[in-house]
Amino acid sequence: MSKDLLLEIRTEDLPPSEIDSIKSQLKEKFLEHLRQQELAYSEIHAFYTIRRFGIIIKSLVEKQPDRIVEKRGPSKNVAFDQDGKPTRALEGFLSSNNAKLDEIEIKSVKNGEYVFLKKKIEGLPTKKLLEDSIPKILNSLNFKKPMRWGDGKHKFVRPVKSILCLFGSEVVEFEFLGIRSGNRTVGLRFFSDAIEISSIDEYFDKLRGGFVICDPLERVETIENQMDVFEKSQGVKVDRIEALIDEINKICEYPLLVSGKFKEDFLNLPEEIIETTLNHHQRALTVRKKDGKISNLFIAFQDRPGIEENVKKGYETVVNARLTDAEFYYHEDLKVPLEERNEKLKGMIFQKELGTLYDKVKRIENLSIKISKRLGFSDKELAKIQEAAKLSKADIVTNLVYEFPELQGIAGRIYALKQGKDPEIAYALEDQYLPGGEDNKNLPRNVIGAVIGLADRIDTLAGNFLIGNVPSGSRDPFALRRKLYGVIKIIVAFEWDLPLGELFEYSKDLLKIEKHIFHEEIEKFVKVRLENYLIEEEGIDGDIAKAVLRLWRKPLRAYFSAKALQKHRKEGTLDDILIAFERPFNITKNYGTYDYSGTLFKEEIEKELFQRYIETKEEVEKHLDHLNFYDALEVLRRMKSHIDEYFDNVFVMVNQEEIKLNRLGFLKTLTELFLNFGDLDLIERKERNVQ
Known part of the structure; x- marks a missing residue:
């Protein structure tokens, strides 16, 4: 027999x-509990609105299966x-397990003969297990910024208003943060009184x-359907921004489309200003003509009926007020050339201990020149990169970016x-x-943006590592990862063979x-991120990704080497390469010098290998000069x-010391x-037995 479980935690x-995070944690923790308690079920779903979250488990068995424990x-x-006759040791064992002498048996194991007892443990009722486990599961949830209330004892994501928990039609009784579970909930605030629920089937209705x-999926469908109707009725197209629709879904329990208009005069503004005003500041979606x-x-969504x-x-x-401000700032900003704004950067701190934004711009310029020269750019390209570097942070001191920080960079391009x-x-x-x-x-669309972006990031990374802001665990306040x-x-996208280690030193x-x-610290940090990138973004096997970290100072070479090794593995030729490497590597890995002389080779075969090595x-x-790692x-x-x-x-290991050392050196x-x-000894092959 089975029943459905419904849990709803209603909060502020x-x-x-x-x-x-709440949704994924809740589902994972219930799945782990079900696995540990051996409770069978058919489906499990977590749900949420802005004022409640919960879990539904379909066809959950009413009782744990009985188990035989030895x-x-x-x-x-x-x-x-x-x-x-039984000793006190045996009598104590029987007493502690509530067993009789005729229930035991003697079994031979590795270290002798022992007493064994098979005991049937009857499964507990699921309802009882849930009453014990749900408060523990809820207490184990982690939050970025938990809240305390009352006398400070209670700590949760937000204060809990009520708890609904049913197993079939029965209330699963427990207490959490001073709130008793029951069979009642409340609909949309100001629009609904208490609602009594007798089964999961009627909960959603x-x-x-x-x-x-x-159901969050149903809410998204409701939002999309309303946009479809609006588009057909108005003959327009809504800019369906996935991240914004997701946010609307999270802040509305009953989303209802509201359409509005702003003054047509504002259409003279750059589109990005209009989009930022609507999307970021009003959670509204822009609308386009045919x-x-x-x-x-524009359209937005209210959280209420009617x-x-x-x-x-x-x-x-x-919206009109915000666009009026934006229009004023836009026209005022255009009166001042971008290059004249850098003086104001001298009064703006980039980061404590890392100087002003003006200092940073100077460093970006120097790094950009260094990168450009390493890449062999022409004087014309270098001049453009240098000018872009000088202007790279000028828009930060504009009125528009001060009021609309999301437009940083975009405002620079517009102005x-x-x-x-x-245009470049x-x-x-x-x-x-x-x-x-x-x-x-x-x-970036062109090398100019790529170079100054690279210089900016390297400067920020080096600066933060030098002053001790090294990411650890989940802590990374400056987004250095x-x-x-x-x-x-x-570096990979533009195929730039840059010496990253050298650039960090500069x-x-x-x-x-x-x-x-x-x-x-830099080496360790780069290696971890490079390994993750190769595995997660490029689909490289873990052992190969780890092996090429030897080349971390030149990430493009690590990337090409990983791709080439992966291709050889796929084609079945990698083992030959690894065996060819392992035989000389294994015998010389503890030998410290590369000294040898061709004149000391005695055997014809070693002379032939030496000649083959030269060629x-x-x-x-x-091939490596052309970054052709596969060939x-x-x-x-x-x-x-x-x-x-x-x-x-x-x-190799002959008694003649000079000959032996010469062979080892070669x-x-x-x-x-x-x-x-890379460190090819870290790569696994089918057979590791090298003679």
Whole structure:
């Protein structure tokens, strides 16, 4: 027999930023509880609104299955005396397990004969288990910013108003934070009285009648359907921003579309200003005409039934006021050329101990020049990059960005174009922040934005590591992991063979801050992020990703090496490469020098391998110069037969010390050729037995 479980925790308004975590934690913890207690079920769903969250478990068994548990007692010698009578040790074992002598049996195990007892443990009623476990599950939930109330003893995401918990039609009785569970809930505030629930089947229907749509998927469908109707009736297209629709879904229990208009004069403003005013500040969606141009219509969603004219007027009043401010700031900002704004950056602190924003701009400029020269850009390209670097933070001191921080970078691009700057430079001012934040997939449109974005991130990373702001655990207040991800993503996307270690060192010199463990911390940080990137973004196997971290100072080479090794693995040729590497590596890994002389080779086979090595080295280096790691590995693979023949016929560890050391030095040098691709000894192959 089975029943459905319904749990609803009704609270004060939940922070939208906590909701996804609550939903996933609640489901995971219930799944773990069901697994531990061996409780079968058919479906499990977590749900939420802004004022409640809960779980539904369908066809949950009413009772745990009975279990047979075997317990081991004392050894036979300890359990019985010389006359075969039970000792106190055995009597104690029987007493503690409520068992009789005829229930035990003697079994032989590795270390002798022991007393064993098979005991049937009857399963507990599911309702009883839930009454004990639900408060513990709720207490175990973690929140970014929990709240205390009352006398300070209670701590939860927000104060709890009521708890509804039913197993079938029965109340699962427990207390949590001073609130007793029951069979009542409340619909939308101000629109619904208490609602009594007798079963899970009527829960959603009754709450719908109380103007609450509990299922988040149903709410999204309601939002989308209303937008469909609006588009057809008005002959327009709504900009359906997924992140904003998700946010609306999280803040509304009964979303109802409200449409409004702003003054047509504001359509002369850049679209980004209109979009930011509506999307970020009013949680409203922009609407476009059939020709794709933005219209003066907008839509938002109220959390209540019935279309109230004053809600529409309220939205229109606020939107028009905000756009009036934006229009004023926009025109005032255009009066001052961007290059004249850098002086104000001298009075703005970038970060404590890292100087002003003006100091940062200077460092970005120097780093950008360094990067550009390493990449061999022309004087014309270098001049554009240098100008973009100088203007990179100028828009921060504009009125528009002060009032609308979301427009940082975008405002720089808008003003640069309006003031007649080169479009490549203008777009670089916006693209320098890509990838990052919500837009972590898109990349800069041109190399100018990519270079200054790279310089900006490297400066921030180096500076924070030098002053001790090293991310640990989940703590990363300056989003340094995301910034390093951006560095790796840009280097790989633009295929720039840049020496990242050298750039961090140069950045350290520009900051003029000393820290002895800077290099070790940076190396460790880069390796972790690079490994994650290769595995999660590029689908590289974990052992290969770990192996190429040897090349972390040049991330593009690590990336190409990983891709090449992965391709050889897929084609079934990687094992040959690994065996060719392992035989010389294993015998020389504890040998410390690369010294050898060709004149000391005695055997014809070692002379042939030496000649093969000279030819292979030249060919491999030529491929690596062109970043062709796959073909370079293929060249090494062809050495396998020569290396096998060498080890089958040449005894390395001869008694003649000079000959032995010469052979070890040569094999150590040969191994280095393979290490251009990473620590290949970390890569697993089908057979590890190397003769």
